[in-house]
Amino acid sequence: MDRLKVKFIDRTFKNPVVVASGTYGYGKDYLDYYDPSLLGGICSKGITLHQKSGNKGIRICETPSGLLNSIGLENPGVSKFIDAYLKEMSAIDTVKIINVGGNTIDEYIKAMELLNDCELGLIELNISCPNVKEGGMAFGIKADSAAEVTSKVKKVSRHKIMVKLSPNAENIIDIAKACEDSGADALSLVNTFQAMAIDIVKKESVFENMYAGLSGPAIKPIALRMVNQVYKNVSIPIMGMGGITTWQDAVEFIMAGSSCIQIGTANFIDPMTPIKVIEGLKDYCLGNNIENISDLVGVI
């Protein structure tokens, strides 16, 4: 298994396979299928300073090879998360990544302060939630707002910060560089693509929020391109994701420049996906005499 062991920032991952935020709860929901300690890492569902009950109405809708979701960051708030879930998560022997969202810089900072007292692997800074203060614009769209939240969070957090980029960013390269310059320890990408579906019978959007986030195999080719562009423009490590369903998809993302990869929607298609990807990567390394999977990062 050492062929799959990777270093990411200063952490060691058993393997590069991490499960994506919002698709794996707080780590315990797939216990009937396999031991989550087999995973390289687990990202928590996105946490915000205050509790959120999420969006009303329909929350998921399928599209060709894709999934639209409009969960609306339902979560118990950071304090309850720490008490009720983080302790549970720490029993799992893998890198725990806590995904943190916020509407204002202040919310991010307060959440970080509370998390400073906890043991965890790293923080995934979700800068793609609607930002009320900035007039409905997410932090993750423009480079300057992304830079601002990154540098402020870096100042208060004792944990390593991986900034999760939105594919809706105006310029994915600029925003990636801006986050690196502002002290981000790593980058993850992509979050979901802003998209929509219309109920033609009701003559209205399927989602109460009008737009929703697209994930799944449909987005893979675009996500892969973005990962590759970012890889060529920054020197901090990258966790790539977007539609990864097979070990071959994972290899594509690694070759494009991801040190680790995340699996989201594919958990819903087959709960065993992460384990199958790990096995596939292992066999691939063995069969191709690849001493360590990291040797492939960015080879194309």
Add this chain to the structure above:
Amino acid sequence: MDRLKVKFIDRTFKNPVVVASGTYGYGKDYLDYYDPSLLGGICSKGITLHQKSGNKGIRICETPSGLLNSIGLENPGVSKFIDAYLKEMSAIDTVKIINVGGNTIDEYIKAMELLNDCELGLIELNISCPNVKEGGMAFGIKADSAAEVTSKVKKVSRHKIMVKLSPNAENIIDIAKACEDSGADALSLVNTFQAMAIDIVKKESVFENMYAGLSGPAIKPIALRMVNQVYKNVSIPIMGMGGITTWQDAVEFIMAGSSCIQIGTANFIDPMTPIKVIEGLKDYCLGNNIENISDLVGVI
């Protein structure tokens, strides 16, 4: 059939179904299947001032519900197009839309001048081709360059100009508004998404050009959202497209704000798609007492 008749700028379309540029040659390739005069309109393959032989290597690659292409705008150049193909096209009783690309503003202008002598329906200004002069950046990414090419083309062309927007634009709303302000008579969107696929055996991109353009059902939810955003921000008419495969998809795009819709990749899935969509729209209007399909434009 009058229920499907639509006005677009100052043209009358028999129906809102148009076949998309690059997927229908110069109008004659599907003759074995049906009479193209049944269509609302036909967009030609993209034409450039000078002949182009297109890209080398693999040109198409499937992805989940999507198609990557890297044709590289292969075309005979505007003069040969006028002589060899435009005359042929004019025999088809439908609105002929000529898709024009270019690397420099100068190229666009010269192509427009040559087309000024021709009879045609309207020009679709493709601003998503790599712009050599601007350092590899396409005109369609930033609002100011899109505005510049639009206003300069408007000055020389005697034809109506529909600007075709790229989904890779930094901000689709800003660019749409900039084109409207610069005199665009209509907008069409979306062109293909910049994306990629990696050949993991060869450890290189599938395409010699590294990245390629993604089309097909996979992109539909994102394209639909963009059409809706643009619709809410401009007053010129819109031709929406991106993954339309069924009449229901077409209705979604119309409800989101498209006056006409274009069908691209779906022609490859089933050559009869445009006719099936027209029939489906007709039945839908009849069954729902919709006097004219235009009544649905932007209802959501």
Add this chain to the structure above:
Amino acid sequence: MAKVKDNVHVHDNIYLLSVEYNGICKMGQFFMLRCWELDPLLSRPISIFDYEDGELKFLYQVVGKGTEKLSRLVKGDEITLHGPYGNGFPYLEKCEITLAGGGIGIAPLFYAGRELNRINPNRKLNIFLGFREKSPLIDVFKEQFQNVIVDIGGVITDEIIYKKESVIYTCGPEVMMQKICEEGMNSGATVYASVEKRMACGVGACLGCTCKTVNGNKRTCKDGPVFLGDEIIYG
């Protein structure tokens, strides 16, 4: 992967699928089914209609792409089952229980009735079924159970007797269940309603299926699909 034993067309757009299965499942639980690769993307939640001797049965209605693909299965085909998922109906000792279902919502009530009778053979079951039109499923229930009251085209909820000591298990259209939950609250009866929501993961991980309750949001797939009637907030 499980093997299809049978997939019969019952009537209209209703099918009965039997698959080989050995495991434990409880009444009111469901499985996520798929017999396709990526189109559609998600699996489809279908309740246990019956389970006995290594044979698991699903009664389903074809309404879209997923169920249409299920309907094309033939004997010997392979199908992917994930589950059983969900809490299921409670295994109550109480002697008299009412089962009230409408439309395809009657599916989980068949196994519920059989299980309730199995754990207490002296039990009295009152079964109320509402259908749009005459259905061969009526006989399927009548052959298995004694007190089966059927309403065709009307409102089955009007025929149910609500008392303080009543226990009602219900599954069906939202309007029907809402009515039963309200009547239950008014009369003090205990209602267990099986809720339907779109599901992605089925295991409680995605929060795509949450249901509003007086105790906050609950995950229909994991904390449900069966909830106490006076817990659910409708609308």
Add this chain to the structure above:
Amino acid sequence: MAKVKDNVHVHDNIYLLSVEYNGICKMGQFFMLRCWELDPLLSRPISIFDYEDGELKFLYQVVGKGTEKLSRLVKGDEITLHGPYGNGFPYLEKCEITLAGGGIGIAPLFYAGRELNRINPNRKLNIFLGFREKSPLIDVFKEQFQNVIVDIGGVITDEIIYKKESVIYTCGPEVMMQKICEEGMNSGATVYASVEKRMACGVGACLGCTCKTVNGNKRTCKDGPVFLGDEIIYG
């Protein structure tokens, strides 16, 4: 939509599909096949292996998702065929013609041989077939044709006799065809090579399948798949 009459496993990963079909087709033409909705997105180009009495046959090798799905077809299934597409091999009067194929590239040559014999029963056909290993397809050709020279594991191109007046129809791996085209050019023989390219539309509309020739880019699906050997620019 056409009905599947048969789909037999020939050997290894090679299958022979027969479908009901009534129409005109020429040797060397192909159809775009699909027996799926959107996964994979595109149809698959497959040459005519044989055609007679309302029965169209395709010989195909399973190499990926599309051909794998084809291989699962059984008698009575429906399949979508678009075509016939392409120019096909020329129907030459000339008496002596050489057919040279390698691997699955032998598929179009069977129908080509039958058609050439049909239009001129006194014709002399020289058939060269290259295989990696022993194949039951050898007998299929030997039962139909007289001069069948087979090479197993070696290089079939070495066995062909190239003369100024030779006419050679070839289909197979690119290296093989390139060799034959070169030898043809050197000797003055006329070579017709059937080119393989990825295809999206099959009708000449997308320019996804272009092939470089001395006369500029040509669309393999529409202007080809058969090109004159000295026209094609390899590499």
